[in-house]
Amino acid sequence: MQSADAAPSTGMVAEQITAEVSAWVGSASLRGLVRHFGGDWPAGDLAEVLRFLDDFSARHWDFRQGRERPEAREPTLDARTSRLVLDAAATLGMVRPSLPARGAYAHLVVLGGLAHACVRRVAYAAHLLRTGVRVTGEVAVLGSFRPLSEWERATLADAGLPADDTEVDVLDTAVRRVFGVTAPTEQDGVDAGHPHHSWSSRTYRPAGLPPVRVLAAPSSEPHRRRAHTADTQRFWAEHVQLAPGDATLMVTAPIYVPFQHCDALRTLAVPYGCGIDTVGVDPALADLAVLPEQTLTPGRYLQEIRSAVRSMRALHDLLR
Template sequence: MRDLVAAFGGELPGCDTPGLLGWLDAFSDEHWNFRGRLGGAERDRVRVELPPRLAAAGLAAAAALGLAGSGEPAHREYTHLLILGGLARSCLQRADHAARLAGALRVGGIAALGSLRPLSAEERALPGLGRCRTEADALAAGVRAAFGGRAVPVLVAPPGDPAAHRANTADTYEFWAAGAHPGPGDRILVVTSPIYVPFQHCDAIRILGLRYRCGIDTVGFDPRLAHPPQPGGAAAADRCLQEIRSAIRAARALLAAVG
């Protein structure tokens, strides 16, 4: 992080952790909040060409901070496996990876967590999604294809903020937990895309770990094995920098919840 900040002309301050995260939040808002500059556009709409030096710094930081590649689950047995929703392609990829994990691990309940975000025309053009209209529809199509005859519920969470147009990751965790009632001793495995692991893991600890005292592991699929394949630019430097910012903000929220 120190090297990344330096590449963008900054220097980390010498302060405590809350102060550092606050500083990083402001710095990342200025330099890496590409979605904000587009009025909160969906992640697949972000396209920012960076100078080669800055792009290289962003990719190096993403690899060092855990936003690239996949990770193996830390345990062989989980009480719950949660498949997170997102862009339509990600819904299919995460469901596919979750099914492979479920075949290799001992897993209790499985659930997919999504929202009613409308799909774009590009998302509906993906094979098998022509009749899908929302993220939850795409997630349902993904789990049907990946799990075959095993019924996997798709939970559609309402937004926690009445002014928001759709649920965010934290909202979906809260909605699932209200019905599943996880507890101490439970282990939860969250499946997402590699680039979102740090921020969605922080949110899972804040919403599920702290409140319900359960263990959390969060893993991303292997981009080399993704089905359907990853499109060009899915892990480009601009996307990585945007999600480093997401991780900073999620870590800041987690620290506030702890303290």
């Protein structure tokens, strides 16, 4: 599940999305995982299946417990279980990268994340542009003022990269390095004295390429948490004035494609009527060698299967 065209009516969009969600959550791979972890598949409709999977994954596959991803507990799994998880993740579209479905888009959106992922995704976006993907609008690089962990700082230092302070700092540094720009041509923002309330926007204009905007979003629930993926997508859509029919390409890592694609459908495709394609970075590209991908364990895949389930449940609730 990584592509959804804009459709002429909300009803048609809802039918297409519901069919794709149903196919993903009802796959033999996911059913097999649930069975292996002791679950009995429910007999109800899609809403009941999603509710069950949300509750089941909370009990068996939530190793973060509200913490950031680097702080998640790594479960102890036997060899058979590990193989089953990795096979399921591959079947569910979370392992192998895929190419963009189109040759041209209105916008290209790079989603932020952990420091090494920020660097890799910006580099991959530049690779796509320089190898033929056309963008008529802008490249949007989305993040927040989330402080970097000590692990992220060490990862950057080991690669000889600047030890920035926040996620958006890493994205901004990567844009300057990868696109060969030195200073923004436009910038705006609000320093509210707290990262959950603040925002910033910097636009660069690399020669021969579309403008690149680095955007840090505020949280929609600043009293509870930092800005998350959906916050950054909504904030960008308001800034760019996203229009019906705008084909938008999202860049993330393969492990996050199902989860973040569904977030984009919920926050962008449904309310704005735009088309969404979501692709994962190709780890084999030499352009990305500066910061190799971290080892993805079976525990990480189980955690992100849970993320995908929760995102699909929120999307389905919106469409009901």
